[in-house]
Amino acid sequence: MSAVAGGKGTGVPVSPNIIPFHEPKTHCGSCTLQELCVPFGLDPAAMRRLDELISYRAPVKKRETLYRPGETFNGLFAIRLGSFKTLLLTEDGREQIIGYRIAGEILGLDGIGSDRYTCEVVALEDSQVCFLPFKELDQLALEVPPLRRNLFRLMSRDLCRDQDMMLLLGSRSAEERLALFLLNLAERYQTRGYSARELVLRMTREEIASFLGLKLETVSRLFSSLQEEGLIQVQGRAIKLLDPWGLKQVVERS
């Protein structure tokens, strides 16, 4: 069963660990991620109304599933803390990871169209999400144009990200894929105030491989060879980008 989204698609949140609202810093207005997230650019009044509509903020433990394909769509999740993988299963049971989402990003957009979520979302570490019930969100968006705009922007951002990913999977070598993966990740962490040079991966080699359309041994070998080239430094899941410009060259050399 899902950790938060409600069992068996009933739409009723059942997490026993909902974070009390009187805790400090559990409001959009004081959230450090607001400019990446749904509330971006809203005036204080609108922000307060958005806050009221968020029906709960809840922790999701490592490896727990946030939602699964087929569960009824009832809203979006904003990642407050932590990271998630999104994946699809092939008919023969293998999993293909199609996304990797970190704090400030939105989960659940895949369900907007069909009333059902279509992919599976699993926490890669202990995380926290804010739940935005869609009906109410849609209503509020009617009155608040910037919110409406943000919703479109978020969907469009996902569309473009997926298209970039198709470009990557369709026409890049294994080495280019890994280099792009690292650069992209570093950039996203940087916008969140973390170092642009050092990052700690939350995924296993196998998960990275699945995401990049490769095998885990290939990923492992590539980490080693990029390290030998002096471009990165690898210590398990801690990666240092020693030469970001060199990494970009790896991508751009045709």
Place this chain on the structure above:
Amino acid sequence: MSAVAGGKGTGVPVSPNIIPFHEPKTHCGSCTLQELCVPFGLDPAAMRRLDELISYRAPVKKRETLYRPGETFNGLFAIRLGSFKTLLLTEDGREQIIGYRIAGEILGLDGIGSDRYTCEVVALEDSQVCFLPFKELDQLALEVPPLRRNLFRLMSRDLCRDQDMMLLLGSRSAEERLALFLLNLAERYQTRGYSARELVLRMTREEIASFLGLKLETVSRLFSSLQEEGLIQVQGRAIKLLDPWGLKQVVERS
């Protein structure tokens, strides 16, 4: 310069070949594709208002570009007739085809978020599109909930399609990719009232290959081998699916 979307991102439509509105069958209400398209499920009054906001219906010639990355986003295009490829360019100039859109489908959603279109769209044959200016569409959607719903549905549909494509590119063999491509195409043509068994490709082998993350020779070889297996019959771009069930088996055999 773009064929329709306006030169140099000015947002002013400049096509010299706009189809007069007094032509028969140029209204949503009488369009055979309405149930696949934006107007799905709208009541007659709303449908009329949607019709009024469509600022033009225009032909796009084979190989003409509908819009390019960087041009200002000013609205969506509904395909009335024909087909298009959507593509991204790598920094070294190769093109990666990321989508293949036919009548009843929507183009331009990639631009909603950023005020600029992000991919390039090119007609594969002489085609026709309806232009929906986004500002007005967004306004109308405020008053017409089913229209709002349709917009979300369309974006979400694209998201899921792209995700399926990532699954295909990330974890399927060349033969599986081609079989899936043919089955998917046949299904889409079938919903539009065409035969589920016979289809005429509008793409070259090279375009199919790019879309599937392969090389043209590989695609050509696969057409031949699927034909030898008795699953399809190939005559240039005319393909007959002799054994759709067998094709599905090709995909599902792990």
Place this chain on the structure above:
DNA sequence: CGACTAGTTGAGGCCAGTCAATGTTGGTGG
């Protein structure tokens, strides 16, 4: 008719996959 584009087919090479052995890390319980 010739030039051009699209498509097919063959021979050979290489990148990434597969199989397998070994090393490392981190969580758990004694």
Place this chain on the structure above:
DNA sequence: CCACCAACATTGACTGGCCTCAACTAGTCG
């Protein structure tokens, strides 16, 4: 706190699927 175990990661040897290069055919348009 440390020993143990399982999961994760690395590395090597070999294989194979798809790519590359190349020759040839068929259809199209001026």
